[in-house]
Amino acid sequence: MNKKFVTFLPAGVKVEVESGTDLLTAASKANIEIKAPCGGDGTCGKCAVKLTSGTAKARRDSHLAARMAEKGYNLACQTIVQDEDLVVEIPKTSAMSKHQVLVDSSTAGQGMSEALSDYLLHVWQLKELFQQKQECALNGYPLNPLCRRIKLTLPPANLQDNRDDLNRLTMALKKETKCTDINVPLSIIRNLGEIIRADNFRVRVLLSEVNGKAEVLAIVPGHESKPLYGVAVDIGTTTVVAYLLDLDKGRILETAGTHNRQARFGDDVISRIVYAVDEEDGMKNIHQSIIDTINTLIMDLLVKQRHIKENDIRVMMTAGNTTMAHLFLGINPKFIRLEPYIPTANFYPVVKAQELGIRINADALVFSYPSVASYVGGDIVSGTLFTGMGNEDAPISLLIDIGTNGEMVLGAGDWLVTCSCSAGPAFEGSGITFGMRAMYGAIERMEIDPQTYEVSYTTVSNGKPMGICGSGLIDCLAKLRQTGIIDRAGKFQTSLPTERMRIGEAGPEFVLVWQEETDLDRDIIISEADVKNLLRAKGAVFAGIRTLLNVVGFELESIEHIYVAGGFGNYLNIPDAIAIGLLPDIPLEKYKYVGNTSAKGACMALLSQEAWAEANNLASKLTYIELSAGNLFMDEFVSSLFIPHTDLTLFPNVRL
Amino acid sequence: MNKKFVTFLPAGVKVEVESGTDLLTAASKANIEIKAPCGGDGTCGKCAVKLTSGTAKARRDSHLAARMAEKGYNLACQTIVQDEDLVVEIPKTSAMSKHQVLVDSSTAGQGMSEALSDYLLHVWQLKELFQQKQECALNGYPLNPLCRRIKLTLPPANLQDNRDDLNRLTMALKKETKCTDINVPLSIIRNLGEIIRADNFRVRVLLSEVNGKAEVLAIVPGHESKPLYGVAVDIGTTTVVAYLLDLDKGRILETAGTHNRQARFGDDVISRIVYAVDEEDGMKNIHQSIIDTINTLIMDLLVKQRHIKENDIRVMMTAGNTTMAHLFLGINPKFIRLEPYIPTANFYPVVKAQELGIRINADALVFSYPSVASYVGGDIVSGTLFTGMGNEDAPISLLIDIGTNGEMVLGAGDWLVTCSCSAGPAFEGSGITFGMRAMYGAIERMEIDPQTYEVSYTTVSNGKPMGICGSGLIDCLAKLRQTGIIDRAGKFQTSLPTERMRIGEAGPEFVLVWQEETDLDRDIIISEADVKNLLRAKGAVFAGIRTLLNVVGFELESIEHIYVAGGFGNYLNIPDAIAIGLLPDIPLEKYKYVGNTSAKGACMALLSQEAWAEANNLASKLTYIELSAGNLFMDEFVSSLFIPHTDLTLFPNVRL
Structure with missing residues (x-):
């Protein structure tokens, strides 16, 4: 086929593509992200670009493309490279990234700059955690990381005690850890004899303990000492944030955030699932995108902490919604969006970093937060853990995280109900x-x-x-x-x-x-159409809250705490949110911003085996309410399409 | 460097090597095996060859090399290729292989013939098992293979039962298998949703159950049916024998045997350990040799059974001595030969075929028989299982396997003692x-x-x-x-x-x-020197038997059964063996030839979870007696250096 050059302005990036390629794909190839919430279907109109040189063909006679063309714009996804080289200007409104991190040019090496060019600083999302480069809040859980080192002195071998080396090691580990099941992989057994004798039967063992099972990750002679790091990653549909943790000290060393590169395949989970399922190599591409995103973040964390080696990162914890977890692990997400909305898995296997291509120690263990249902994911479980809503003496509380879906958890100690309402984007x-x-x-x-x-x-x-x-x-x-x-x-x-x-x-x-x-x-x-969309969004959230309360037979007034989570939640004007009927009309002092609880819960689980055990316990304990089963939610939704609500008694303090 | 051709006769195989290469190495490169029990040290004199064209250099002025040269021979290991092409004749006495399997030329494909050229038919070793192409003797254990298929109908998903697919599967498997711990690897989870829906929630699950833990190896829609095979391998120091088993029917389908290709690195376990530890890449080469040997056998099994695909072989069981197990798994064997003779591991991890490069299904599980000590390996545990000596009502019995080491087990039901005496080769x-x-x-x-x-x-x-x-x-x-x-x-x-x-x-x-x-x-x-060597060998074995009896306080007459195992044992003239004082002078009817019990026990464990559990139990139960600790053995040994013994009362029926 014919190859043509497309140059994108203002970046000035030139890329060679086959004629027949659309400009959205060409931009993606050039690592330039253009907004495309509809995933390139030509329906959202967000990917408008200007042709400043050359002519191209419109993919089809879409009404939207025609309207944009009148204004001098072309939809990137509907514009096809033909027989000419093109120069394309991306207006700021269409570009995904607005400003880039400034990296000291003396330190940004070849190759690094390209990876970092993709890096976006969401100052307002990270601020909170940047300030927190100290203790990581463990909310009462002990510092007892998922991966730790143990110093052991094994009984020396002699003709009287001629047990094999592996037995000598596992018996000592059983005694030390109280784990009954110790797994030592073959790769470590292979040279065990030399290692345990190098410092006269004194060794340091790196291991991960979960549920009474221990996995040995490394073993070195007793005199060798290595640092021990972990990475916690909040995999958001839009933004991915990573934290580098010192597992010994329980401190966050660095934070980095960027766009989820999957955005090029669609803005929300549904369009990503459609892409993954319907496109050739869709699953492979979208899985690789999030791996690449995370690897970029890890590289960034390491650049900031230049004395840390990727091999010393021995464990990783991720939290994200159910679709993100599926795509991260390469699990087909197809049935998440088809009734009856069944995820393939809610509890995910622990895998080695090399199996996913994550660039930390190849044998590092990668944990994924468990989900509850297709639309209540590990991010919500993580948030529930962080708020302590499942603790024995917790009062009735509501955790609410508003995004494309409004996910919420209502509960107190031993009961917890959860639902997800499709608020739309x-x-x-x-x-x-x-x-x-x-x-x-x-x-x-x-x-x-x-x-x-x-x-x-x-x-x-x-x-x-x-x-x-x-x-x-x-x-x-x-x-x-x-x-x-x-x-x-x-x-x-x-x-x-x-x-x-x-x-x-x-x-x-x-x-x-x-x-x-x-x-x-x-x-x-x-x-007016915008306003109607907003009413539907806020109505869905409030109807969700009311439905959960209905299920357990409580009223709005019973709620003692409302935890507002998520990046968006952090900047929410709560009185205004009450005024429009998005959030319940209860005293403001009962509200608490909790920030990115998904990330915070991920850090907690990484630093505390007890917290991780509780996270798994919570995922089992959370009772999922499927809003599409029965009419309860729909009735509540229709009543919520007014400001603040049809039933004004629910909002006694709102001035109309 | 200079490259020269060496042609080996009578095979007529030509190989190009760098000058400076010795002829033993050159032959190995040409896949021609020359006897070299000393591992190429120039000390055994078994690798004599004749130069029929060209001149070469002797590596060093060894007495043996000089003596051979007088007779017109060169030691292959001490003869170095210089500036001339050579033609080398290998006399029958030096060649490892004597005759080759005749393969129907219409079926031996390209490439295959090369692999099969390596194949040697030890008719007398395989005869027994060739005849046995029917039921595999399970000696009372139920047919319940280590890997089996289960047909399941899962409860269908709907809005009322919206558990995730993985949960749906594992709950059904827990119920079906009684296993509490079900591991489904990520690779299988990835497309689980499609698979369980392809035949309306009916599936066939291939899984391996050991000790209440199940590992899912594959899952297919209910309407798909696949055959299920396993391979059992007896890894002998000299000979490797493999069996293809139909796991559903519990039948041996094919048998194949060949030399252990590690022989090029030395004849016995000690010279192999020395090679592995001292030579550059020694460990890598010697590990790869046994993998190649086994892959050749598997190819041969598959050729014989042309309708079977390597992907349908889902599980493998190996039994071998402790050194063979270490080398097979790539575990450094260094400390096996250094006092206090500690193996790195006696119980080996189950690994996937792809981790070892075994050419069966990549995800197939490879089990290795557990060892007891450095010189009492999985082959002996396997033999103990086969004889039933550990069964509750077993009378006092002796299992004896004579090779370079004489390994023996004495016991009855709940007690079993074992030792290994260095009989020499x-x-x-x-x-x-x-x-x-x-x-x-x-x-x-x-x-x-x-x-x-x-x-x-x-x-x-x-x-x-x-x-x-x-x-x-x-x-x-x-x-x-x-x-x-x-x-x-x-x-x-x-x-x-x-x-x-x-x-x-x-x-x-x-x-x-x-x-x-x-x-x-x-x-x-x-x-006379040969006779002295034989006396030392037989003396060591008899002294071992006496030492075991001493430890537990029994006399020779207490022994109810003597099981004579091993390829050698099968052709032993027992009256002669008693006459020279190798075996105890007890009634001939108490003796039983049991053949290759290592192989038979491997087949049993593959076909019966119960047998495998017992094999592991036996490995724990066997009490190892270290003969080099204390004087008991040495005293017995010195008394045994006569025919039949210094104490003639021990051999009342031997005519002098």
């Missing part, structure tokens, strides 16, 4: 005209003057506004309602005396930011 | 002027006329005589004594009126076969 920016993730230039807070309807706002990193992220959208909805711009059903009051209110292409819209204040070529607006 | 032909293995042309039976001193004999496969194998040597010793040719101490009566008695290069010798009857250029003789 509105709070993550998808399906909202100017929705975007909480990146540079995203509006995160907003006020609207009730007299003048003028809008004031703050953006992430004080960048020029480019869109609105989840916390901004909640603020926005609350303010639109409080100022009477929309009614309780979300309908726009088009007669208001302000030029911000107007009729746009898709119906009524309200201008939030005029074009001249932005970094864009358009005004930033919110439309 | 005399019975295997080493250290005896015309000693050879039980191959084509070996004298295996012998009579000497008490009047004329004329010798009559039979040879293996009726070949022209070329030497004497173990059973022939025992006959020979008995007859030499019975005819008064030697006295009780083994001294030759040089004044006898026969020209067969003469003084040779190394002292008195007796001509057993005149040159014209042989296939050699010399008379076949036995010397």
Whole structure:
């Protein structure tokens, strides 16, 4: 076939592709990430690019592609390289990455810079953990890492005690660890004789103990001492965050975060599953993407801590939703999205790093947090562990993590119920005209003057506004309602005396930011359709809470603590979230931001065998409520499509 | 470096080697095996070859090399390729293989013939098992193979029963197998969802159950049926024998045997250990040799059974002595030969075929029989299992396996003691002027006329005589004594009126076969030095038996059964063995030939989980008596250096 060059601006990256390739694929090949929440189906319109040189063909006569073309844009996923080299400009609104980590050029070696070019600093997500480079919160669990070293003096061999070396070792380990089942892999047995004699039957054994079973990972002569590190990884659908831990001291040494490279195959878990299942090599590609993502993070952690060797990282703990866990381990996720929504596995095998291609010690053990169901994953189990909701004396509490799905856990000690409501990706920016993730230039807070309807706002990193992220959208909805711009059903009051209110292409819209204040070529607006999407999203979450309460026969007032988790949760304006009916109208002091509990629980499990045992216990104990079985949820959902709710008695403190 | 060609006759195989290479190494490269019991040290004189074209250099000025040169021979191990191509003739006495299997030329494919050229038919060793191509003797253990298929119907998934697929499978397996610990490897989990739905939640699971733990090896939809085979391998120091078993029917389908290719590195376990430990890449080479040997046998088994695929072989069981087990698994054997003689492991991990490079299904499990001590290995444990000596109601019995070491087990039901006495390789032909293995042309039976001193004999496969194998040597010793040719101490009566008695290069010798009857250029003789070597060998074995009896406080008469095991044992003339004082003087009806019990026990363990559990139990139960600790054995040994013994009351029925 014919090969052509495509140059992407502003990065200036040139890539050779076969003619017939679409620009989204070409960009991916060039390691440039373009937004494509629909996975390249030509339906979301987020991958708009500009051809500045050369001509190309539109894949099909899509309405959206035509509309974009009118505005001088092409959808990258629908534009096909033909017989000409192309130069393509990616506008900031379409680019996935906004700003890059500055790496000291004297230390960024060849090859490294390419890997790091992919690295994005989500300052606001990592801040909390950067500050915490000290003790890792263990919430009462003892420091007793999943992998530890034991110093042993074995009884020396002689004609009277001529037991074999392996027996000598395992008997001593059984005594020392209380484990009844000690597994020593052949690779270690092979040279055991020399090793135990090198320091006169004194050895250091590196082992991992879980449930009374111990796996020996390494053994060295007693006089050799090696450091011992672990990595905890929170595998989010959007963002992946890794922590380098000193297992001896129980400290977080470094943190690094980046986009999940799977984003090129779709924004949410459903589009990723579709890609994995339907595309040729889909499973292989999407599995490799997350492995690559994690390897990049590990490299970054090691660069920051230059005296640490990858071989000294001996254990890894991951937490993520059920789909992420499947894709990370290379398990076919097909049935997660098909009724009756069955994951292939909720409890995952412990595997060696080399089996997955994770670039730490080849024999390091990789643990994955157990899931509860297709849409309640290890990240939620990890969060439940972190909050202590399953502890014996815990009061009735609610853990809530809002993303594309609103996952929540309600419980107290010995009972825990959980569900996942499909909130849709509105709070993550998808399906909202100017929705975007909480990146540079995203509006995160907003006020609207009730007299003048003028809008004031703050953006992430004080960048020029480019869109609105989840916390901004909640603020926005609350303010639109409080100022009477929309009614309780979300309908726009088009007669208001302000030029911000107007009729746009898709119906009524309200201008939030005029074009001249932005970094864009358009005004930033919110439309009536956007508002309806937001109502559905918040309605689903609240209906989920109500359904869980119904199942166990409690009222909103019974809840003693609400833990708001997740990157988004951290920046949520809780009074506004209550005002729109997203969160229950209970006293603010009962709310607690808990941040990235998935990551925190992963660190805890890595540092404490007891915490890991409890995580597994919680995964078994959590009772999953399937919302699509029965009408309870649907009734609650319909009642929640108003601001704050049809039943105003549920929100006594909300000023309408 | 300079490369030269060496052509080996009579095979006509040409190989290119660097000048500086010795002829033993060159032959090994050409896949031609030359006898080299000393491992190429130039000390045994067995690797004599003739240069028929070209000149070469002797490695060093060894006395032996000089003596051979006088006779027109060169020691292959001491002869170095220089600047000329060479043609080398290997006399039959030096060649390891005597005759080859005849393979129908229409079926021997390219490549295959090379592998099979290595194949040697030890008719007399395999005969027994060839005839047995039917049921494998399980000696009362149930047919319940280490690997079996289970047909399961899983409860179908729905919104009410939305457990994950893995849980659905493991719960059903726990119920079916009574195993509490079910391991499903990630590779199988990855596509589990599709597989269990392909035949509506009906599946066939292939699994291996040991000690209440089950390992899932494969899972297919219920409508797919696959055959299931296993391979049992007896890894002897000299000979390796493999059996292809139908695990469903409990039948032996095929048998194949060949030389252990490690022989090129030395004849006995000690020289192999020295090679493995002292030579560069020694461990790697010697490990690979046995893997190659086994792979050749497997290929041969498969060729014979052409409708069987290597992928359908799902499990393998090996039995061998402790050194063979170490070398097979790649475990450093160094400390086996250093006081206090500690093996690295007696119980070996179960590993996957691919980890060892065994060419059966990559995920097949490879089991290794447990050992008891450095010189009492899995072959003896296997034999103990086969004889049933550890069974509850077993009478006092003795199992004896004579090779380089005489290994023996004495016991009855709940007590079992074992030891190994270093008999030296005399019975295997080493250290005896015309000693050879039980191959084509070996004298295996012998009579000497008490009047004329004329010798009559039979040879293996009726070949022209070329030497004497173990059973022939025992006959020979008995007859030499019975005819008064030697006295009780083994001294030759040089004044006898026969020209067969003469003084040779190394002292008195007796001509057993005149040159014209042989296939050699010399008379076949036995010397006084040979006799002394044989006395030491038989003395060590009898002293071992006496020492075991002493330890437990029993007399020779207490023994109800003596099981004579091993390829050598099968052809032993027991009255002669008693006459020379090798075996106890108890009624002949108490003796039983049991053949290759190592192989038989390996087949049993493969076909019966119960047998395998008992094999492991026996390995723990066997009490090892270290003969080098204390003086008991040495005193017995010195008393045993006469024919039959210094204490004639121990041999009341032996006519002197």
